[in-house]
Structure formats: structure tokens, C-alpha cells
Amino acid sequence: MEDNNNDNNVCVIGLGYVGLTLAGYMAKHGLLVEGIEINPQVHAALAEGRAHFHEFGFDEVVQEVTRNGSLTASYALQPRDFNRIYIITVGTNINDVGAVNLEPIRQVSAGIAEAMRDGDMILLRSTVKLGVTRDVVKPILDQSGKRYDLAFCPERTLEGRALEELASLPQVVGGIDEHSAQRAKRLFERLTKEVVVVDSVEEAEMVKLVNNTDRDVMFAYANEVAMLCEVAGISSRNVIRAVNHNYPRSSVRFPGPVGGPCLGKDGYILAEGFADKPVHADIMITARRRNEELVNFTTRSVLEKAKARGLFARSTKVSVLGTAFKGRPETSDLRGSMVYQLLDAVRLFDPGLDIRVFDPVARRDEMEADGMVVEATLEAALKDAAVVFIQTNHINFENLNWSKYSHMLCEQAIVYDYWDNQRLGVYANSVAVTSLGNSAL
Numbered sequence: 370m371e372d373n374n375n376d377n378n379v380c381v382i383g384l385g386y387v388g389l390t391l392a393g394y395m396a397k398h399g400l401l402v403e404g405i406e407i408n409p410q411v412h413a414a415l416a417e418g419r420a421h422f423h424e425f426g427f428d429e430v431v432q433e434v435t436r437n438g439s440l441t442a443s444y445a446l447q448p449r450d451f452n453r454i455y456i457i458t459v460g461t462n463i464n465d466v467g468a469v470n471l472e473p474i475r476q477v478s479a480g481i482a483e484a485m486r487d488g489d490m491i492l493l494r495s496t497v498k499l500g501v502t503r504d505v506v507k508p509i510l511d512q513s514g515k516r517y518d519l520a521f522c523p524e525r526t527l528e529g530r531a532l533e534e535l536a537s538l539p540q541v542v543g544g545i546d547e548h549s550a551q552r553a554k555r556l557f558e559r560l561t562k563e564v565v566v567v568d569s570v571e572e573a574e575m576v577k578l579v580n581n582t583d584r585d586v587m588f589a590y591a592n593e594v595a596m597l598c599e600v601a602g603i604s605s606r607n608v609i610r611a612v613n614h615n616y617p618r619s620s621v622r623f624p625g626p627v628g629g630p631c632l633g634k635d636g637y638i639l640a641e642g643f644a645d646k647p648v649h650a651d652i653m654i655t656a657r658r659r660n661e662e663l664v665n666f667t668t669r670s671v672l673e674k675a676k677a678r679g680l681f682a683r684s685t686k687v688s689v690l691g692t693a694f695k696g697r698p699e700t701s702d703l704r705g706s707m708v709y710q711l712l713d714a715v716r717l718f719d720p721g722l723d724i725r726v727f728d729p730v731a732r733r734d735e736m737e738a739d740g741m742v743v744e745a746t747l748e749a750a751l752k753d754a755a756v757v758f759i760q761t762n763h764i765n766f767e768n769l770n771w772s773k774y775s776h777m778l779c780e781q782a783i784v785y786d787y788w789d790n791q792r793l794g795v796y797a798n799s800v801a802v803t804s805l806g807n808s809a810l
């Protein structure tokens with residue numbers, strides 16, 4: 370296919386965490402970007418020169434590129450009289466049985482098929498199960514009868530460091546053919562230092578899934594060690610420290626809640642792609658379930674100990690510090706957060722418990738929309754609480770001054786830190802501060 374332009378015009382469809390950061394970054398790096406987004410809240414935030422989510426250093430970029438016109442946003446795709454690159458970044462959520470909803474990708478592909486011109490390029494960047502680029506997107510584009518290039522280029526940035534990582538991480542590119550791969554490679558070479566071209570769209574799809582399931586499995590292993598040590602009455606932190614100490618063949622992670630918009634679902638997406646194949650993703654699915662169980666298991670065990678101390682006769686308040694899916698780098702993103710498992714486990718243990726949450730950056734309206742009772746300050750969350758769970762390792766929750774705070778809590782309260790960031794011990798008011806994997810209560 371002849372290249373008849375310099376690929377300066379890009380259309381990003383789906384301005385969520387991935388699409389908007391990529392669109393802003395590309396606009397900042399000299400491309401003319403039109404974003405397509407159906408959610409009015411995203412447009413309202415952009416009109417104010419900011420993103421609708423918290424991402425370090427990103428609002429300044431949004432302000433600059435929306436003001437100078439290098440990033441514009443529309444509600445719907447329109448045909449243009451110039452060639453461009455379409456990048457699909459809509460969500461790929463899973464349902465209750467772990468099956469991915471491909472409808473947004475189908476709809477957007479059909480919209481592109483209608484709007485595109487001969488010679489355009491389509492890049493799929495949403496995380497998909499194996500085969501979606503070739504078996505779902507390509508047949509829809511083919512129906513248009515137009516000539517086009519097609520590649521899969523996974524998004525691998527870390528929320529909270531997206532801008533930094535868009536510049537520093539290698540971009541992986543897999544084309545439907547060599548021409549597509551090379552054209553996608555040229556685009557990303559304008560944005561980052563290193564582009565890795567793999568042999569097919571399937572290899573590129575698999576790269577994203579393997580990156581994320583690798584992390585999930587690694588953390589699940591640590592969480593399983595923690596759960597085994599807990600029932601054995603020994604400290605998994607001591608065990609893991611000794612395992613790793615000057616021993617070059619082990620690097621076991623420390624345990625903790627593992628979730629989020631990617632790790633919470635990508636194992637299921639990977640597994641679904643192999644459901645009809647002779648080999649299944651058994652390790653990945655078992656790991657995901659282990660990570661989900663950790664929170665139920667520990668929450669129940671802490672609440673049982675609190676009940677045995679007679680704590681709930683004095684106060685029914687249970688507070689959760691940190692609702693986002695992670696604390697570092699900080700994010701306001703609640704999607705896939707293990708806080709939901711934690712809250713469910715508390716409700717299941719005793720529906721009469723009065724559950725409060727506090728998070729330094731998550732949005733109050735989003736937390737409330739999910740049925741959480743939100744406290745405005747750390748102090749308000751701690752006041753009279755019988756049990757406190759520290760769910761994220763946000764910097765505001767590191768090394769809290771329990772000599773000061775223990776007086777605010779209910780007598781004999783339990784503070785349970787999933788991240789081991791506290792000075793553990795028994796404080797005034799007989800408040801016990803402990804952590805996952807450190808010591809049995």
C-alpha cells in the first residue's frame with residue numbers, strides 16, 4: 370500500500386485512562402489528535418483543561434494541548450478528507466463469569482470502517498483476548514472494501530506514571546502484515562526510544578496479557594505463602610525476608626491486596642482466549658483467585674479476632690483507609706480495587722457493622738455511587754473505630770503516629786495494615802497495630 374501522508378493525524382477512540390493519556394502525549398509530541406468519547410463527563414473536564422482522573426503531571430499537558438488545538442474532542446466519528454491513524458482504546462471489561470465484553474470494540478470497528486479512507490491505519494490498543502485483532506476487528510474493517518493497515522500495539526504503562534512510561538517503555542507492535550507493522554513502528558518511533566516489532570498481531574496481544582499475568586502470579590505466590598504462614602501461626606514476612614536474603618535464586622515478593630483495572634481482569638481475558646484450546650491457563654486463573662481470596666481470608670480472620678475480644682460490643686465502626694486499587698503511585702482509580710472484596714467480607718461477617726472509608730485521592734462521588742460511606746479526613750475515619758484496615762500503601766498512611774491516634778480509637782481496637790508500613794505494637798488504649806504476614810494477632 371502506498372503511504373500518501375506523514376501520519377500526522379490521529380484519531381483516538383475512547384478517552385479513558387489509556388486513550389486520554391496517549392492522546393495528550395501524542396498531541397504534546399507534534400501530532401494532531403482528535404479524541405472520540407461518548408461520556409459527557411470526559412468532555413466537561415476537557416473543556417476545563419483537565420483530565421477526568423488523577424494522573425501525575427497530566428492536567429498541565431491537557432491544558433496545553435487543548436488550548437493550542439493539537440487535541441480536540443468529539444462525541445462521534447466523522448469521515449475526514451485526509452488520511453489518519455485510528456487508535457482504539459475503549460474498555461474491555463469482563464462479566465461475572467470472567468468473559469470479556471467485546472461489544473465496544475465491535476461497535477468502534479464498524480464506525481471506523483464507515484469513516485475511514487483508503488490508506489488509513491487502525492491500531493488496536495485495548496487489552497483483548499488472543500485473536501481479536503484478526504478474528505473480530507479485521508472482518509469488520511474488510512466489509513468496507515477499503516484498503517487499510519492494521520496492527521495491535523498494547524498499552525503497558527503504569528497508572529500514576531503514564532506520561533513518564535509512554536516516553537520510556539519500549540512499545541510493542543504486531544502487524545497484520547509487514548507493511549502495517551513497519552508503519553506502526555514508524556509512528557511509535559516518533560514517541561519513544563525503542564519499538565519492538567513482533568511477528569504477528571497475536572504475539573503482540575499475548576505480550577500484554579503475559580506481562581500482567583506474570584505480575585499477578587508472582588503476587589499470588591506471595592499471598593499464598595502469607596496465608597499458609599498465617600494458619601501455621603508464623604510470620605510470612607520473616608520467612609520471605611530470610612528466603613530472599615543473599616540467596617540469588619529466590620526473589621519472593623511481599624504479600625498484599627492485588628487488583629485494579631488490569632490485573633483484576635487480564636488473567637481471565639488470557640484464559641478465555643484459550644478456553645477452546647487443548648491447553649488452558651490454569652496457573653493464571655488459580656493465581657487470580659488466590660489474590661481475590663487473600664482479602665476475604667484476612668478480613669474474616671481479623672474480624673473474628675475483634676469479635677473474640679468483645680470489641681463490637683463497644684463499637685461497631687470498621688474503617689477502611691485507601692479505596693483506590695493501589696496507593697503507589699497514587700491514583701483515584703477504584704476499578705478492580707480489592708476494597709470491594711474487603712467491604713463484602715465485612716458485610717458478610719456482620720451486616721450490622723458500620724463501615725466507613727477514607728481515601729486521599731479517590732473521588733467522593735464515585736465512592737458514594739458504589740455505596741461507600743465516606744469520611745472526609747483520616748481522623749474522622751479513625752474516631753471510635755473498632756477495626757481499621759489499611760488497604761493501600763498510599764504515602765499518607767505510612768508510619769502513622771499511633772501514639773497520637775490510638776486514643777481516638779475504641780479501646781482494644783485492631784489496626785490491620787496490609788502493607789506493613791506501620792510501627793507494629795500495642796499502643797495506649799490497648800490498641801493493637803499489626804500487619805498482613807507479620808504476626809498472628
Ligand SMILES: NC(=O)c1ccc[n+]([C@@H]2O[C@H](COP(=O)([O-])OP(=O)(O)OC[C@H]3O[C@@H](n4cnc5c(N)ncnc54)[C@H](O)[C@@H]3O)[C@@H](O)[C@H]2O)c1
Binds near residue numbers: 382386387408458495
Ligand atoms: N487503565 C490502565 O492502566 C490500562 C493499562 C493498560 C491497558 N489497559 C486497557 O486499555 C483499555 C482501556 O482502558 P481504560 O482504563 O482507559 O478504560 P476506560 O473505561 O477508562 O476508558 C474507555 C473509554 O472509552 C469510552 N468509550 C466506550 N465506548 C465508546 C465508543 N463507542 N466511542 C467512544 N468512546 C467510547 C468510555 O466512555 C471510556 O471513557 C482496556 O482494554 C484496558 O484493559 C488499561
